[in-house]
Amino acid sequence: MNGLIALDWGTTSLRAYWLDEAGEIRETRARPWGTRHLPDGGFDAALAGITAGWPRLPRLACGMVGSRQGWLEVPYLELPADTARLGGVVRSLRAADGLDVHIVPGLRNRQGPDVMRGEETQLLGALALRPALIPDSTWILPGTHSKWARVRHGTVADFCTVMTGELFALLRQHSILCAGSGEAAADPDAFARGVVAVRDSGSAGAFSRLFSARALMLDGALAPDAVPEYLSGLLIGEELRSCLAMNRFRHDAPLQLIGDAALCARYRLAAARFDLDLAEPLVDVAARGLWQIACDIGLARAGSSRAPKETSSC
Amino acid sequence: MNGLIALDWGTTSLRAYWLDEAGEIRETRARPWGTRHLPDGGFDAALAGITAGWPRLPRLACGMVGSRQGWLEVPYLELPADTARLGGVVRSLRAADGLDVHIVPGLRNRQGPDVMRGEETQLLGALALRPALIPDSTWILPGTHSKWARVRHGTVADFCTVMTGELFALLRQHSILCAGSGEAAADPDAFARGVVAVRDSGSAGAFSRLFSARALMLDGALAPDAVPEYLSGLLIGEELRSCLAMNRFRHDAPLQLIGDAALCARYRLAAARFDLDLAEPLVDVAARGLWQIACDIGLARAGSSRAPKETSSC
Numbered sequence: 219m220n221g222l223i224a225l226d227w228g229t230t231s232l233r234a235y236w237l238d239e240a241g242e243i244r245e246t247r248a249r250p251w252g253t254r255h256l257p258d259g260g261f262d263a264a265l266a267g268i269t270a271g272w273p274r275l276p277r278l279a280c281g282m283v284g285s286r287q288g289w290l291e292v293p294y295l296e297l298p299a300d301t302a303r304l305g306g307v308v309r310s311l312r313a314a315d316g317l318d319v320h321i322v323p324g325l326r327n328r329q330g331p332d333v334m335r336g337e338e339t340q341l342l343g344a345l346a347l348r349p350a351l352i353p354d355s356t357w358i359l360p361g362t363h364s365k366w367a368r369v370r371h372g373t374v375a376d377f378c379t380v381m382t383g384e385l386f387a388l389l390r391q392h393s394i395l396c397a398g399s400g401e402a403a404a405d406p407d408a409f410a411r412g413v414v415a416v417r418d419s420g421s422a423g424a425f426s427r428l429f430s431a432r433a434l435m436l437d438g439a440l441a442p443d444a445v446p447e448y449l450s451g452l453l454i455g456e457e458l459r460s461c462l463a464m465n466r467f468r469h470d471a472p473l474q475l476i477g478d479a480a481l482c483a484r485y486r487l488a489a490a491r492f493d494l495d496l497a498e499p500l501v502d503v504a505a506r507g508l509w510q511i512a513c514d515i516g517l518a519r520a521g522s523s524r525a526p527k528e529t530s531s532c
Numbered sequence: 533m534n535g536l537i538a539l540d541w542g543t544t545s546l547r548a549y550w551l552d553e554a555g556e557i558r559e560t561r562a563r564p565w566g567t568r569h570l571p572d573g574g575f576d577a578a579l580a581g582i583t584a585g586w587p588r589l590p591r592l593a594c595g596m597v598g599s600r601q602g603w604l605e606v607p608y609l610e611l612p613a614d615t616a617r618l619g620g621v622v623r624s625l626r627a628a629d630g631l632d633v634h635i636v637p638g639l640r641n642r643q644g645p646d647v648m649r650g651e652e653t654q655l656l657g658a659l660a661l662r663p664a665l666i667p668d669s670t671w672i673l674p675g676t677h678s679k680w681a682r683v684r685h686g687t688v689a690d691f692c693t694v695m696t697g698e699l700f701a702l703l704r705q706h707s708i709l710c711a712g713s714g715e716a717a718a719d720p721d722a723f724a725r726g727v728v729a730v731r732d733s734g735s736a737g738a739f740s741r742l743f744s745a746r747a748l749m750l751d752g753a754l755a756p757d758a759v760p761e762y763l764s765g766l767l768i769g770e771e772l773r774s775c776l777a778m779n780r781f782r783h784d785a786p787l788q789l790i791g792d793a794a795l796c797a798r799y800r801l802a803a804a805r806f807d808l809d810l811a812e813p814l815v816d817v818a819a820r821g822l823w824q825i826a827c828d829i830g831l832a833r834a835g836s837s838r839a840p841k842e843t844s845s846c
Contacts, residue, residue: 286750331747363743379743381707388702393695419778421735426774429677429693433645436600460740464733 221275222518224508225265225319227283228336229254230362234268235505236275239519243505245272253282253289261289262314276517277313278508280322281336284309289319294326294333300373304338305514322511325374329466332379336504337365340476341374343507344500348474356467357474358496360454360481362387366461368468376466380457389453390446395431398442406487408444412451413488416459424456454488462492475499535589536832538822539579539633541597542650543568544676548582549819550589553833557819559586567596567603575603576628590831591627592822594636595650598623603633608640608647612687618652619828636825639688643780646693650818651679654790655688657821658814662788670781671788672810674768674795676701680775682782690780694771703767704760709745712756720801722758726765727802730773738770768802776806789813 220239225232230252236245251257251264259266265277284292292309310320324335337359345352352372359365362383368376390396412431416424431448434440440448461467472495475482482499489496512518534553539546544566550559565571565578573580579591598606606623624634638649651673659666666686673679676697682690704710726745730738745762748754754762775781786809789796796813803810826832 326747326751330741330744331751331753332743333747333750378740379747380740381742384707385739385742388706392702392706393698421737422774422777423735423737423739425699425737425739425770426692426694426778427644428695428699429646430644433640433647433693436647437640437645439645456739460736463736464740 219273219275220519221273222509222512223269223272223275223277224505224512225268225277225279225281225283226336226339226504226508227279227281227288228252229282232264232268233504235502235508236269236272237505237509237518241506241509241513241518243502246502246505253285253287265313265319266315274315274317276512277317277319278308278322278512278517279319280339280504280508284321284323285335288321290321292321292323295323295338297325297327297329297377298370298373298375299325299338302372302514304342305511308511308515320515320517322508325377327377329376330378332377334365334367334377334379337367337377337476338374339507339511340503341367341369341507342510343503343505344474344476345369345372346506346510347500347503351474354468355471355474356469357476358485359476360485361477364457366467368466378461378464378466380461382453382457386446386450386453389428389449395428395449396445398435399445400443403443403447405444405447408440408447409451409484409487410491411440412448412453413455413491414451416452416455417491419459421463423459424452427452450484451488454484455491458485458488458492458494462494469494471495472497476503477501533587533589534833535587536823536826537583537586537589537591538819538826539582539591539593539595539597540650540653540818540822541593541595541602542566543596546578546582547818549816549822550583550586551819551823551832555820555823555827555832557816560816560819567599567601579627579633580629588629588631590826591631591633592622592636592826592831593633594653594818594822598635598637599649602635604635606635606637609637609652611639611641611643611691612684612689613639613652614687616686616828618656619825622825622829634829634831636822639691641691643690644692646691648679648681648691648693651681651691651790652688653821653825654817655681655683655821656824657817657819658788658790659683659686660820660824661814661817665788668782669785669788670783671790672799673790674799675791678771680781682780692775692778692780694775696767696771700760700764700767703742703763709742709763710759712749713759714757717757717761719758719761722754722761723765723798723801724805725754726762726767727769727805728765730766730769731805733773735777737773738766741766764798765802768798769805772799772802772806772808776808783808785809786811790817791815 538549
């Protein structure tokens with residue numbers, strides 16, 4: 219049987235895709251076994267668990283699994299990085315089940331400096347789905363550490379990380395701002411108020427507006443349970459404001475989105491307040507990107523026992 | 533015996549000053565008994581503990597002790613607030629020891645909106661020490677929730693809160709950025725790098741630069757133990773950048789500082805990178821401000837049994 223096991227292995231979660239010989243997804247599984255939350259038995263146990271019952275196929279992984287705290291460190295590739303070059307520096311290890319796991323490198327940007335792991339593979343997959351965007355496009359990948367990326371001629375030319383999701387979680391769980399708020403209810407009005415507060419701050423930005431969440435709540439102008447939504451608006455608004463202010467990401471064409479549908483919907487609402495056009499999001503693009511790389515290096519269609527071209531073994 | 537017990541009672545700490553009949557400090561005591569960290573016995577026990585052995589004198593307090601979560605809520609006074617008006621809306625309660633405690637209100641700014649409690653009294657004390665600044669001056673009070681305030685004709689005309697200290701503590705304790713850092717050592721170079729990174733970001737600001745702390749550390753360009761200092765530079769730099777970008781606080785004359793000497797020294801280092809002139813900081817100005825208000829309302833020199841003018845009792 220031909221095909222591929224594609225692994226999108228981040229810090230907090232692990233997604234596995236069983237791809238058939240045409241690269242189509244036969245089955246998808248997700249487990250909370252990120253590199254920081256492994257089950258007993260570590261990486262080997264996580265891999266065995268999530269692929270239980272699937273055929274023995276070549277495995278290709280991307281994400282934090284290739285970081286210093288991952289299964290095997292795969293050095294970053296420097297920008298500008300032709301996504302096709304990713305395959306050339308894949309590294310491999312032998313898992314406890316006797317088969318190899320191949321791991322895609324991340325990218326490093328001297329400007330910033332900045333790094334990504336996993337998003338480079340998603341971008342490659344997204345470009346395969348939207349070839350018209352290969353010449354020049356800007357991509358937003360919202361998340362704990364949101365990424366903005368500029369693609370030119372199929373090459374990741376620039377990218378930047380904004381810690382929107384992590385900052386939101388920190389403020390939500392630990393700051394005085396949310397001390398009085400209970401379960402957050404969806405509240406599009408409070409969210410929009412946060413976005414507009416940042417937009418109208420000029421170049422001052424959200425940092426000096428965060429405390430308004432508390433003042434509005436003390437005033438009775440913002441319900442305690444609406445504070446998280448207001449903060450979400452402030453932070454996503456600030457991501458848009460600050461990335462646009464960098465003048466590194468063109469936005470005269472629609473910006474492209476990759477990620478979770480609910481989170482991307484927030485970004486589209488916020489973008490509308492900035493008169494910014496965000497396209498419908500793409501999902502599951504990591505599987506597509508891993509398939510592209512696997513084909514590139516001869517891993518897909520090669521059966522489970524053949525080693526990829528030009529990889530080093532751990 | 534005449535004099536005053538002046539209480540600067542915040543969320544995390546309580547400072548008490550025994551002032552003599554001329555308003556001079558005879559003794560200062562500090563306890564970690566902020567309104568959120570009271571000893572057994574609550575406010576009464578904290579007051580009895582910190583004033584043990586001192587004479588029975590009138591007590592005047594400022595800060596979060598007058599908030600909704602404090603001992604007695606004292607409504608905010610609206611801007612523009614003549615600091616002399618503060619005395620007119622002092623509220624009082626009878627403590628367990630049979631004597632009153634009088635509490636100064638905070639200020640509310642419709643712009644923002646924003647609120648302060650305690651800093652208004654510090655500003656009043658600072659102006660008493662620096663009367664030349666009464667006509668027009670900008671003040672920075674660094675801290676967990678830093679305040680920037682504009683004073684015109686002895687009136688607080690505008691102010692803004694920036695959560696610099698709280699954000700630093702959140703990132704220091706909980707974020708991925710400091711996951712690899714141990715005890716933070718003083719590192720002026722790392723601090724300056726953070727400040728300069730924000731200054732050179734144009735109007736983008738620190739939000740989209742936070743992740744550079746991690747990328748620099750992964751590169752080996754920033755020691756793990758230097759990350760907190762770099763972040764401190766980013767956040768204090770962002771406070772300066774964003775408050776200047778608001779165009780609400782004049783800075784063509786030296787900006788005035790009130791607060792802890794070590795923290796104010798950081799602000800002066802950061803300000804130098806912005807070509808901004810910050811004056812030597814003033815300290816213990818809350819005691820001076822409370823003395824001014826006590827004199828205004830006839831509480832000082834009035835003995836311990838006489839009620840202040842125009843106050844309401846709880």
